[in-house]
Amino acid sequence: MTDSDSKDAVAGRTGGDDRLVVSMRGVSKIFSNGTLALSDMSLDVRRGEFLSLLGPSGCGKSTALRIIAGLGAPSSGTVAWPSSRINSRGLPEGDVGFVFQEPTLMPWQTVFGNVYLPLKLLGKSKAASRDRIMEALASVGLADFEKAYPRELSGGMKMRVSIARALVTQPKLLLMDEPFAALDEITRQKLNDDVLRLWRETGTTVIFVTHSVFESAFLSNRIVVMKARPGQVFTDLPIATSGSRDAHYRTSEEYRATTDLVSRALQDAIQHGGTA
Amino acid sequence: MSQTASTSEAGTDSAVAVIVPQTSGSERFLRIAVPVGMLVLAIAAWQIYVVTSGVPRYILPSPTDVATALWTDWGTLYPALLVTLRITFAALALALVGGVAMAILLVQSRWVELALFPFAVIMQVTPIVAIAPLLIIYTPDTQTALLICGFLVAFFPILSNMVAGLKSVDHNLLNLYDLYGATRWQQLLYLKIPASMPYFMAGLRIGGGLALIASVVAEFAAGSAGAGSGLAFRLLESQYRLNMPRLFAALLLLTATGVAIFAITSFISWLVLHRWHESAVKREN
Numbered sequence: 001m002t003d004s005d006s007k008d009a010v011a012g013r014t015g016g017d018d019r020l021v022v023s024m025r026g027v028s029k030i031f032s033n034g035t036l037a038l039s040d041m042s043l044d045v046r047r048g049e050f051l052s053l054l055g056p057s058g059c060g061k062s063t064a065l066r067i068i069a070g071l072g073a074p075s076s077g078t079v080a081w082p083s084s085r086i087n088s089r090g091l092p093e094g095d096v097g098f099v100f101q102e103p104t105l106m107p108w109q110t111v112f113g114n115v116y117l118p119l120k121l122l123g124k125s126k127a128a129s130r131d132r133i134m135e136a137l138a139s140v141g142l143a144d145f146e147k148a149y150p151r152e153l154s155g156g157m158k159m160r161v162s163i164a165r166a167l168v169t170q171p172k173l174l175l176m177d178e179p180f181a182a183l184d185e186i187t188r189q190k191l192n193d194d195v196l197r198l199w200r201e202t203g204t205t206v207i208f209v210t211h212s213v214f215e216s217a218f219l220s221n222r223i224v225v226m227k228a229r230p231g232q233v234f235t236d237l238p239i240a241t242s243g244s245r246d247a248h249y250r251t252s253e254e255y256r257a258t259t260d261l262v263s264r265a266l267q268d269a270i271q272h273g274g275t276a
Numbered sequence: 277m278s279q280t281a282s283t284s285e286a287g288t289d290s291a292v293a294v295i296v297p298q299t300s301g302s303e304r305f306l307r308i309a310v311p312v313g314m315l316v317l318a319i320a321a322w323q324i325y326v327v328t329s330g331v332p333r334y335i336l337p338s339p340t341d342v343a344t345a346l347w348t349d350w351g352t353l354y355p356a357l358l359v360t361l362r363i364t365f366a367a368l369a370l371a372l373v374g375g376v377a378m379a380i381l382l383v384q385s386r387w388v389e390l391a392l393f394p395f396a397v398i399m400q401v402t403p404i405v406a407i408a409p410l411l412i413i414y415t416p417d418t419q420t421a422l423l424i425c426g427f428l429v430a431f432f433p434i435l436s437n438m439v440a441g442l443k444s445v446d447h448n449l450l451n452l453y454d455l456y457g458a459t460r461w462q463q464l465l466y467l468k469i470p471a472s473m474p475y476f477m478a479g480l481r482i483g484g485g486l487a488l489i490a491s492v493v494a495e496f497a498a499g500s501a502g503a504g505s506g507l508a509f510r511l512l513e514s515q516y517r518l519n520m521p522r523l524f525a526a527l528l529l530l531t532a533t534g535v536a537i538f539a540i541t542s543f544i545s546w547l548v549l550h551r552w553h554e555s556a557v558k559r560e561n
Contacts, residue, residue, distance in 0.1 A: 104448040121456040
């Protein structure tokens with residue numbers, strides 16, 4: 001699917017406005033061991049979108065996410081962050097939140113200290129940051145746990161701290177790299193609900209990497225299906241829902257139809273890609 | 277450190293209560309009584325053996341002989357103890373500063389590490405005590421030579437542990453610091469140094485023990501004498517004079533010093549790590 005098609009497909013049908021947050025143009029990434037992880041990938045992400053990158057393992061979806069975050073430059077092609085202030089290193093400054101697959105907390109810091117980190121690195125004092133930290137912790141339901149250490153928390157709670165840390169800078173763009181893959185189904189559903197709520201409340205743009213059809217269909221208003229070998233955009237699906245996405249939606253016919261559509265697209269992507 | 281684990285949310289990932297296990301009073305008593313009791317029994321057996329077998333005290337003194345020697349010879353032993361303590365702790369302090377500084381320097385660049393690698397290996401594999409006679413010639417006095425020996429021996433465990441620690445940082449955390457545009461200085465101060473603390477503490481405990489061993493062995497090798505000599509010299513001197521009670525008393529002081537160093541370094545390690553590191557967390561199944 002060409003880039004202009006995807007633009008048309010998105011316009012008007014998603015909650016996003018027309019301002020671009022990220023724009024990838026012909027991005028390729030070759031690792032030092034010779035692996036071609038991404039080949040000529042183009043993607044435009046608009047403000048307010050909830051976009052899922054879905055694909056089989058090895059399709060370069062995590063690599064694409066890291067390039068969008070400014071972690072590792074593309075081998076060729078360009079990435080631009082049109083709505084962000086760009087710092088001296090050519091990267092968006094404090095405008096990107098990242099949630100890794102693991103909670104990636106500093107075990108020697110309390111929950112409060114971990115969420116303070118982004119602000120500390122941006123030179124904000126602890127006293128000046130306190131309100132924002134507590135607000136971020138409250139938004140993930142952990143306001144009572146500011147003094148706890150990560151090892152005292154369950155896996156789901158650690159992930160919430162990680163999300164609070166990503167949100168504390170009030171980023172324009174929230175990047176999530178298979179954040180709930182290691183969690184049990186019940187916890188994952190609960191965190192999916194929370195992420196949707198936070199997306200609605202903050203109006204941030206989310207790019208969510210996952211290999212779960214159901215998760216992507218539940219969360220996104222746009223799903224970009226990728227294929228492997230080489231990693232590329234295979235198809236770009238706008239997902240419109242009539243009602244709100246809640247517990248009821250999980251069992252609705254509309255959701256079933258969406259997952260059916262996305263599953264087929266993923267199957268096609270796997271068949272068109274190299275052997276996984 | 278009991279964490280109040282109350283939360284309004286429901287679900288499997290909600291509250292995990294960390295309940296501090298309350299050890300019962302009798303168990304706490306036994307925990308101290310058993311090892312102390314065994315020690316007392318062993319000393320009593322030693323006393324009984326010496327008294328009943330009639331072994332001469334210039335071969336094996338009884339515990340009471342040793343205690344008496346410790347009391348009567350305190351005037352000789354105490355200054356020697358101070359000398360040994362001074363050398364040991366000064367060597368350890370130098371090794372800590374040098375080892376940590378060197379480790380930070382080494383991890384800054386792969387080229388620095390490669391350039392200094394041969395020296396590190398040569399210094400590490402050479403038995404340091406073997407250069408004690410050389411040091412005696414090169415240094416103005418014996419004390420300095422002993423200090424250098426202690427420093428060199430304690431330096432490497434601290435250096436190699438610290439290097440391993442500084443390199444063991446979670447890559448995703450490094451990415452996170454990059455994402456927020458952290459300077460190298462911030463990365464070192466807020467991430468690499470805290471992350472390497474468990475390794476540093478292991479190095480500290482090993483280095484503390486080795487600093488004492490080195491200061492004793494180096495004094496044997498250097499053969500210091502007279503005023504300003506440490507416990508090792510008093511040990512040798514007692515041997516020449518067949519003053520076994522005093523030899524045992526000197527040995528006892530060295531043991532006590534070793535135990536004290538172990539206790540202090542373990543306590544520092546606990547103090548720094550107990551809130552967060554697995555090694556210091558009580559495990560329960």
